Amino acid sequence: MDTQEILIKIRKIVRSIDIESKKIQKEYGVSIPQVLCLSYLRESPNYQATQGEIRKYVNLNSSTVSGIINRLEKKGYLARLPKAGDKRVANIVLTSAGDELLKTIPPLLHEQLSERLDKLDxxxxxxxxxxxxSLVALLDIEQVDASPIIMLKIDNEQQGDLDSEVE
Incomplete structure (x- = not known):
């Protein structure tokens, strides 16, 4: 395989992620980071978590996660409830509308990839x-912080979700 073929394969991966992001945004009205936030809540005990717990899962900064939560709350997909015993902290709770939305969204590329990687010997x-x-070393990007979740920034709403993450 020559270098051009390698570059084409990398471009296919990047393009597939971009296409998925645009499709989810267009068909379901939410960004990939928003879907990940809702998915995390669905898997959390009592369908709720703190903003800090969500932030750690999606590996985005606090202001970005706050923007994601605000947009999802406006859409009715989650709600903020005061945490019992500590009114300074709010629990973020998945609503039935958010759960219904998640039931309609197909498995994301990173979920499919994770399942397939688990099957490799x-x-x-x-x-x-x-x-x-080797590829990361060749690109000299070892220092770039990343999470195991594959997503791209594509539009104004997602830009609000990810602005501070792309520097």
Whole structure:
């Protein structure tokens, strides 16, 4: 395989993520980070979590997560409830509308990839990891902070979600 083929394969991955982001935004009216926030709440005990817990899961800064939560609250997909015993902290709770939305959204690329990676044997997984480590080193991007969640910024609403994450 020559270098151009490698670049094309990388571009296919990036383009697929971009297409997925645009499709989810257009068809469901939410961004990928918003879907991830709702999904986290769905998996949390009593369908609720603090903003800090959500922030750690999506690996975005506090102001970005605050914007995501504000937009989802306006759409009725989640609600803020005072935390019992500490009125300074609010629990973010998934609403039935948010749960219904999640039922309609197909599995995201990162979920599909995670399931498929889990099925690889350790030799294949190690080869893939070594190749990706080499690619990261070639691009000199080891210092870039990233989460295991694949997403891109695509429009004004998502820009509000991710502005401070892209520097």
């Amino acid at each position: 350790s030799t294949e997984l190690s080869k893939l990891e070594n190749g990706l480590e």
